[in-house]
Amino acid sequence: xxxxxxxxxQALLVxxxxxxxAGCAATRVKPWDRDLLAEKxxxxxxxxxxxxxxxxxxxxxEGSTGGSDVGGGGCGxx
Amino acid sequence: MQLGVSKPTSPLRSRLSAAAGALLALGxxxxxxxxxxxxxxxVDASTLFxxxxxxxxxxxxxxxxxxxxxxxxxxxxxxxxxxxxxxTPSGAMPSGRVQTTTTASGHVVTxxxxxxxxxxxxxxxxxxxxxxxxxxxxxxxSTIGGHVSREKDYQSLGANAKLSVDLxxxxxxxxxxxxxxxxxxxxxxxxxxxLSDGTILDTGSQAKRVTDGMVGLTRVITRRWxxxxxxxxxxxxxxxxxxxxxxxxxxxxxxxPSGELKENRPSTRNxxxxxxxxxxxxxxxxxxxxxxxxxxxxxxxSHTIDMKYRHELEDNRYVQPHVRYYAQTRADFFTFGLKKGxxxxxxxxxxxxxxxxxxxxxxxxxxxxxxxxxxxxxxxGEYMRQYGDGYPKDAIGTMSTMDLFPPVGxxxxxLAYTVDF
Numbered sequence: 001x002x003x004x005x006x007x008x009x010q011a012l013l014v015x016x017x018x019x020x021x022a023g024c025a026a027t028r029v030k031p032w033d034r035d036l037l038a039e040k041x042x043x044x045x046x047x048x049x050x051x052x053x054x055x056x057x058x059x060x061x062e063g064s065t066g067g068s069d070v071g072g073g074g075c076g077x078x
Numbered sequence: 079m080q081l082g083v084s085k086p087t088s089p090l091r092s093r094l095s096a097a098a099g100a101l102l103a104l105g106x107x108x109x110x111x112x113x114x115x116x117x118x119x120x121v122d123a124s125t126l127f128x129x130x131x132x133x134x135x136x137x138x139x140x141x142x143x144x145x146x147x148x149x150x151x152x153x154x155x156x157x158x159x160x161x162x163x164x165x166t167p168s169g170a171m172p173s174g175r176v177q178t179t180t181t182a183s184g185h186v187v188t189x190x191x192x193x194x195x196x197x198x199x200x201x202x203x204x205x206x207x208x209x210x211x212x213x214x215x216x217x218x219x220s221t222i223g224g225h226v227s228r229e230k231d232y233q234s235l236g237a238n239a240k241l242s243v244d245l246x247x248x249x250x251x252x253x254x255x256x257x258x259x260x261x262x263x264x265x266x267x268x269x270x271x272x273l274s275d276g277t278i279l280d281t282g283s284q285a286k287r288v289t290d291g292m293v294g295l296t297r298v299i300t301r302r303w304x305x306x307x308x309x310x311x312x313x314x315x316x317x318x319x320x321x322x323x324x325x326x327x328x329x330x331x332x333x334x335p336s337g338e339l340k341e342n343r344p345s346t347r348n349x350x351x352x353x354x355x356x357x358x359x360x361x362x363x364x365x366x367x368x369x370x371x372x373x374x375x376x377x378x379x380s381h382t383i384d385m386k387y388r389h390e391l392e393d394n395r396y397v398q399p400h401v402r403y404y405a406q407t408r409a410d411f412f413t414f415g416l417k418k419g420x421x422x423x424x425x426x427x428x429x430x431x432x433x434x435x436x437x438x439x440x441x442x443x444x445x446x447x448x449x450x451x452x453x454x455x456x457x458x459g460e461y462m463r464q465y466g467d468g469y470p471k472d473a474i475g476t477m478s479t480m481d482l483f484p485p486v487g488x489x490x491x492x493l494a495y496t497v498d499f
Contacts, residue, residue: 028249029301031247031248036302037304042359042364044296044306044357047496048142049156049494050124053126056138061431061437061462062431062435062437063378063380064351064404064406066310066372067310067351068308070240070292070310071238071255074234075234
């Protein structure tokens with residue numbers, strides 16, 4: 001890992017986490033106001049099978065991988 | 079989820095129902111939208127058709143079946159079966175003359191003048207994934223998973239576990255997880271010695287170990303907006319080389335390929351990435367966006383931007399355009415060829431996936447329901463185009479006049495169906 005890259009990403013991560021924290025602190029979404037959030041399409045990954053297919057394609061065609069989950073299967077495609 | 083025929087409800091009751099649904103939904107990802115009071119089955123099936131021009135073709139049917147239990151537990155199993163045929167770049171450089179390459183199975187392949195040499199292949203892969211989710215102590219959830227897959231020259235065995243906790247009135251979810259894979263590589267024809275002309279090291283299997291961990295934070299920002307940050311780290315060790323890929327030996331003066339060596343990669347790789355994601359609900363439509371930054375100790379760094387916009391139509395139909403942009407730097411040991419007679423480096427690859435690379439993806443999904451069959455259907459078409467540095471500055475002789483990385487076009491079609499009952 002390049003040290004400068006690591007420092008930059010750590011700084012960005014702290015900013016992102018602070019931003020998320022600030023956003024949440026500023027707005028209290030009550031349980032009875034979470035009707036939209038409860039919709040299936042509001043999930044980060046509403047179509048797991050399609051997402052798995054995508055990750056497999058990207059894993060086999062690009063040099064990077066990872067991000068949203070742990071585990072998953074290895075394959076001889078990369 | 080099938081709701082069936084419902085009685086008219088009061089606004090207050092609807093609101094309370096929505097709130098209860100929201101609490102359940104936020105407490106359990108992916109498949110928690112069924113009625114938790116009754117056992118429910120969820121089936122998610124899809125088939126991928128994948129094609130690269132003059133190269134690889136894949137058909138991959140996938141089915142995932144999930145059993146939901148009244149206490150919030152769920153157990154799922156996913157079965158996938160790939161059929162892969164076609165040809166893949168060998169790593170050798172194009173030249174102004176016909177080139178021949180011998181495949182691992184002994185076949186001699188001839189490539190035409192100026193074209194990227196390809197190696198034909200045919201393989202099948204079967205994979206099984208299982209997952210068990212269980213709520214613990216109210217706001218805590220555990221997920222345990224396992225994986226096994228097998229193809230002609232590769233086997234993967236894996237296990238993973240995650241723990242999620244909801245905090246601050248379920249406005250925040252913290253997730254930690256870890257996984258490990260014990261893979262085996264058994265190349266057809268044996269494992270070659272790296273940077274040799276094909277000398278076989280041994281004919282047994284080579285071990286590859288993958289260990290990864292992640293930490294994630296998900297926050298409800300507003301009634302319409304949810305965002306997350308995930309950080310993950312992956313450590314790989316063992317046999318990480320592509321046994322069939324080669325690196326061209328180039329004439330020092332005219333740059334023409336005059337031989338080739340088997341590629342060789344380091345035996346460890348440490349990957350790290352940070353992923354930021356957002357889902358925003360407009361009046362009806364939903365915008366999904368994410369950005370990932372990735373880096374590893376092979377020198378690859380990448381940026382990935384992904385956006386989808388789900389636009390609702392009438393009668394439970396929707397369209398969803400998709401745009402994705404990916405850009406990576408080259409690995410430290412990536413090369414378009416080694417100069418013949420020069421001292422060999424410790425590692426070298428010409429695998430374009432470790433070279434300077436950009437991928438642009440455009441896609442469109444159409445989803446719909448019918449009155450005759452329960453569940454939701456979708457059809458998705460996408461086009462990916464990969465670009466590299468086809469005219470590198472360090473190209474020598476005639477190589478500098480050839481496109482060493484012609485763009486690769488990839489078309490995919492996914493047919494999907496999901497149903498709860």
